Amino acid sequence: MKTLKRTWLVLTIATLSILAACGNGEEQKPATQSEQLDPAKAAATEVMIENNDTTQIYTEAPKKAISLNQHVTEIMLALGLEDSMVGTAYLDDEIYAPLKDVYDKVPVLAEQYPTKEQVIDAEADFLYAGWKSGFSEKGVGTPEELEALGIHTYLHTSSSITKPLLEDIFTDIRNIAKIFQVEEHGEALIEQMSKEVEDIRAKLPQSEDELRVLIFDSGKQDVTTAGQNFMNELVTVAGGKNIFGDVESGWTTVSKEDTVERNPEVIVVIDYGTTSAEGKINFLKNDPALKETDAVMNERFVILPLSAASEGVRAAEAIQILAQGFYPKSFQ
Incomplete structure (x- = not known):
């Protein structure tokens, strides 16, 4: 898998480079007077996501996200979102090797799920769970409880349905990329994963x-x-x-x-x-x-x-x- 890992490293480096370039560009401007007077223009900047029986509306990308399970942590890191994360939790085993360097930059809040107090102390504005247990009473809390605290939630849909397909993972990646306003990185990641699978299938x-x-x-x-x-x-x-x-x-x-x-x-x-x-x-x-x-x-x-x-x-x-x-x- 050396070629695969090299590909991941190239993708990660490219993602970080793009993010750095974007950071040096123009700052996001406040709404103009016409936008303030025209609700339709202001609404165009909102992102609405239907997830886990909730409707989540984002007026800006989250800045203090916490990932609650390993596979969704790796999705966020593969999208180059480590600078938007204030914590991770619940590793099943070693983090994916091509992502280890960026993973080490993010605080590990708990061996399993963090407490609601830890989430509040981290001033989190977004929680991403890989399994339904993350948003249960035994996890961090329900989406309704967290929404009352001003915290957005996203449950990884492909881990919560029967008979998930690769395309369901791609849908989750697209949603996270849309929420964090990194759609190009999301499509690049999906394209790379699809190509790797096609190359394997060709050898069968x-x-x-x-x-x-x-x-x-x-x-x-x-x-x-x-x-x-x-x-x-x-x-x-x-x-x-x-x-x-x-x-x-x-x-x-x-x-x-x-x-x-x-x-x-x-x-x-x-x-x-x-x-x-x-x-x-x-x-x-x-x-x-x-x-x-x-x-x-x-x-x-x-x-x-x-x-x-x-x-x-x-x-x-x-x-x-x-x-x-x-x-x-x-x-x-």
Whole structure:
């Protein structure tokens, strides 16, 4: 993935350069007398976003944003918005390497979700959550509570729907770029991600049947796997077939018997938490039922970090990891 990482570095540097150039340009002028007298002209400068059952109206780009989950933190950094951020939170694992330098410039407010008091102390004007839990009672607070404090909110839509596609991530990126008035950077990021995916897809074998793939999150008595969440899209784009892609839910629990009957040829092991990927693979190799699948007998495992499996800027890298694991001869 050296080429991919170099591309990200070039994109990030270009984004920062554009932002610096914009900062040296003309300052935003106050509304003219005609604009003050004409509400239609003033309204033209507003940005309205429908999100999470709320209507958010922005009269200017947020200046003190906080990202609440890793994959949305990485989206903001990839858009060059670190100077508009007063905090981040909730890493799943190491930050995406091409973004680490800019990530280090932003304060980390909490290992998990920050408290409402921390958000207020940071004088935040915008909160960006990757998961619905961010805006729950157990998270930072509801959108209504935060709006009463003068804080805008955005919930990453592609992480909150069933069967999200790559295009849903692009919609989120466009919305964030629009909110922060960096639309050109948003389109450049989407174009780059799309090109990377197209280049990977071009290497996939065209004549072979799709591989039967099990996504293994965890499980002892039963198997926790992906139904129609984003992992289903990643596996499909990488040329595989999720054996539980017909289950109409996100993460789901299935029986070992059903797993053995569907007989995966490859197992994607999601790497996160206290049990290492190697530990999960050892479990699969020693489980009386699961060790009888083709994937385990042929030791065909692909390890994917949880952060890469989320609906963020690592989508192309995740597809690359999967495609190489599914069809290694095509990527030699």
